[in-house]
Amino acid sequence: MKKLAEWQLALPLTLAFASIFLAPLLMLVGVSFFNDDKITEPGFGQWAKFLGDPFSYKVIFDTMMLGLKTVCATILIGYPLALVYLDASPRLQKVLIFVIVMPLLLSVVVRTFAWIVVLGREGVVNTVLMQLGVISEPLRLLQTELGLVISLTQIEMPLMLLPLISVMSRLDPNLRDASAALGASRWRTLFTVIVPLSMPGLVAGCLLVFASSTTAFISQTVIGGVRLIYLPLLIWQQSLVVFNWPFAAVVSITLLISVLTVVSALSWLGRRSGGYVHG
Amino acid sequence: MQSTPAGRTLDVEDLTVRYGQALAVDGVTLAIEPGEVVALLGPSGCGKTTLLRVIAGFVRQAAGRVRVDGAAIDHLPANQRNIGIVFQNYALFPHMTVAENVAYGLRARGMRGSEVQARISRFLDVVQLGGFRERLPRQLSGGQQQRVALARALAVEPSILLLDEPFAALDRNLRLDMQIEVKRLQRTLGLTTILVTHDQDEAMSVADRIAVMNKGRVEQFDTPVAIYDRPQTLFVNGFIGTTNLMNGKVSAREGGTATVALDAGATLRLPASADFGLGAPVLISVRPEQLALSSVPGPDAWKIVPGLSLPIGAQLVHEARTADGASLKIVEPRRTTPSDTARIYCTLAADARPTLFPRST
Numbered sequence: 134m135k136k137l138a139e140w141q142l143a144l145p146l147t148l149a150f151a152s153i154f155l156a157p158l159l160m161l162v163g164v165s166f167f168n169d170d171k172i173t174e175p176g177f178g179q180w181a182k183f184l185g186d187p188f189s190y191k192v193i194f195d196t197m198m199l200g201l202k203t204v205c206a207t208i209l210i211g212y213p214l215a216l217v218y219l220d221a222s223p224r225l226q227k228v229l230i231f232v233i234v235m236p237l238l239l240s241v242v243v244r245t246f247a248w249i250v251v252l253g254r255e256g257v258v259n260t261v262l263m264q265l266g267v268i269s270e271p272l273r274l275l276q277t278e279l280g281l282v283i284s285l286t287q288i289e290m291p292l293m294l295l296p297l298i299s300v301m302s303r304l305d306p307n308l309r310d311a312s313a314a315l316g317a318s319r320w321r322t323l324f325t326v327i328v329p330l331s332m333p334g335l336v337a338g339c340l341l342v343f344a345s346s347t348t349a350f351i352s353q354t355v356i357g358g359v360r361l362i363y364l365p366l367l368i369w370q371q372s373l374v375v376f377n378w379p380f381a382a383v384v385s386i387t388l389l390i391s392v393l394t395v396v397s398a399l400s401w402l403g404r405r406s407g408g409y410v411h412g
Numbered sequence: 413m414q415s416t417p418a419g420r421t422l423d424v425e426d427l428t429v430r431y432g433q434a435l436a437v438d439g440v441t442l443a444i445e446p447g448e449v450v451a452l453l454g455p456s457g458c459g460k461t462t463l464l465r466v467i468a469g470f471v472r473q474a475a476g477r478v479r480v481d482g483a484a485i486d487h488l489p490a491n492q493r494n495i496g497i498v499f500q501n502y503a504l505f506p507h508m509t510v511a512e513n514v515a516y517g518l519r520a521r522g523m524r525g526s527e528v529q530a531r532i533s534r535f536l537d538v539v540q541l542g543g544f545r546e547r548l549p550r551q552l553s554g555g556q557q558q559r560v561a562l563a564r565a566l567a568v569e570p571s572i573l574l575l576d577e578p579f580a581a582l583d584r585n586l587r588l589d590m591q592i593e594v595k596r597l598q599r600t601l602g603l604t605t606i607l608v609t610h611d612q613d614e615a616m617s618v619a620d621r622i623a624v625m626n627k628g629r630v631e632q633f634d635t636p637v638a639i640y641d642r643p644q645t646l647f648v649n650g651f652i653g654t655t656n657l658m659n660g661k662v663s664a665r666e667g668g669t670a671t672v673a674l675d676a677g678a679t680l681r682l683p684a685s686a687d688f689g690l691g692a693p694v695l696i697s698v699r700p701e702q703l704a705l706s707s708v709p710g711p712d713a714w715k716i717v718p719g720l721s722l723p724i725g726a727q728l729v730h731e732a733r734t735a736d737g738a739s740l741k742i743v744e745p746r747r748t749t750p751s752d753t754a755r756i757y758c759t760l761a762a763d764a765r766p767t768l769f770p771r772s773t
Contacts, residue, residue: 307499307501307503310465310470310490310503312491312505312516313469313491314469314490314493314495314565315516315517315520316491316492316494316520316521316568317520318491318520321520325516330507
């Protein structure tokens with residue numbers, strides 16, 4: 134039998150990917166260039182409608198801001214957590230990694246509904262704060278961006294922590310000792326040695342969290358409700374409520390392009406810093 | 413060299429380190445003179461690296477003190493001790509150039525501008541890497557990386573220099589070059605230096621004094637020659653160099669000498685301390701080069717069964733077995749004439765200095 138070339142072995146998978154991912158994407162682009170919701174009359178009408186409406190830009194901006202805020206929150210909480218993990222004893226590390234990975238084992242729906250219980254008017258947060266006398270009226274957390282960022286931060290945290298921990302635990306532990314022996318304080322060591330060398334993990338984490346939180350339809354709608362409108366909700370409304378598929382296609386492509394732009398910028402930063410590790 | 417900082421004394425007093433229940437370092441005391449190179453030598457797990465890490469401030473001791481020039485430094489964190497350290501894997505900052513690595517400690521001390529540049533140039537010249545300022549560590553060979561690590565540690569003008577198995581990752585030829593280089597630098601700077609190693613040749617060639625460690629304790633702290641010629645414990649005796657052990661018994665005593673009857677069948681008169689009383693069972697340790705082969709029987713010669721003879725460099729190593737079953741190694745200079753097969757007796761060479769150890773029966 135003739136020996137198969139590598140590209141021939143990869144061919145079935147390539148064809149499967151092409152038919153499952155690439156073809157629908159091309160169809161989506163095609164559908165967006167129709168004026169009417171019956172997909173009969175080609176034209177730029179839907180694009181003109183979407184791009185001519187200031188509301189669209191507000192939704193794009195809100196969606197990107199939601200992603201950026203979630204990324205910032207996961208860094209602020211995740212980075213110190215990764216440092217704690219790094220210093221922990223091997224036994225504690227096992228417990229921590231279980232706690233970190235566990236959210237991934239639960240359905241997003243379950244995690245989101247759990248946050249409703251925590252953040253609701255009668256929820257844990259409000260009950261505790263009221264009993265401590267910090268507030269007299271229950272805080273409004275559900276259907277606010279703050280509540281959404283809080284829950285997305287928890288939901289997306291594993292995506293930040295796993296790449297971060299994987300890069301950090303490959304760092305030579307002697308580097309920290311070397312830095313200390315040379316007279317650097319802990320903060321100096323953190324910002325001049327550990328942070329620069331953990332950049333690849335940080336960038337990978339940001340990328341995953343951003344892409345995941347901007348498209349987190351379930352969490353956005355269940356916690357944000359109908360008052361907060363993000364691109365995924367808009368797509369859902371247009372395609373499954375109003376049945377205007379061309380307009381939904383326009384919004385989908387906008388979402389794709391917006392996320393890809395930010396993600397490419399992040400991964401460009403990642404490539405610039407990537408060469409330092411494994412030196 | 414513009415300035416020659418005077419070496420500091422380093423005193424380790426009754427130092428004990430525990431990892432959980434295990435004693436990693438068990439009551440170690442060392443008094444190190446200014447400008448001296450001391451090697452901590454021992455098998456892996458003997459506590460030598462832990463001792464180094466306590467001096468550097470990375471590990472806290474359970475008991476005991478570390479003093480530099482008489483002042484205790486135990487309360488100081490690692491970044492305020494001003495102790496330079498070179499790691500086995502060099503631990504250069506991979507995202508910084510050679511110059512930035514050398515400047516790291518200077519900037520951490522608040523030094524700025526032209527002063528930093530002057531120091532970088534000076535110390536890169538010292539390690540002969542003046543032309544490599546802008547390289548990244550991964551673009552350098554192992555020996556060059558080590559020079560950078562050395563320059564980085566020396567640039568801050570530390571009071572003590574610690575070397576943690578610094579030559580282990582280098583190949584044989586380069587290792588000797590670097591050992592000479594480090595010794596030269598240490599001499600010019602007059603730095604008190606501690607070297608951790610498991611390589612006895614390295615300890616012998618680089619150090620002024622060697623502390624042989626075993627199971628968290630210092631077995632002997634002495635000059636390389638004294639450690640080789642007069643090992644004080646059976647562990648040091650076996651760990652340093654090659655040695656032959658023979659069983660015997662003290663058969664007579666007069667003053668500082670004892671007459672020892674070997675189980676192999678000979679009597680030897682040896683200097684011995686009063687600890688070895690009449691009838692005491694002893695172990696006699698003799699270096700292979702302190703034994704000689706002979707064809708003449710005598711009261712101080714014991715019979716052997718010759719085994720293999722191996723030429724090793726300029727020497728010939730004979731293997732032999734005594735009447736009581738001990739195996740011996742005898743080394744003599746290699747000659748062109750074939751050795752005499754009638755030499756079935758073994759004696760002490762004229763300058764032999766065997767060591768006596770008590771033997772438990």
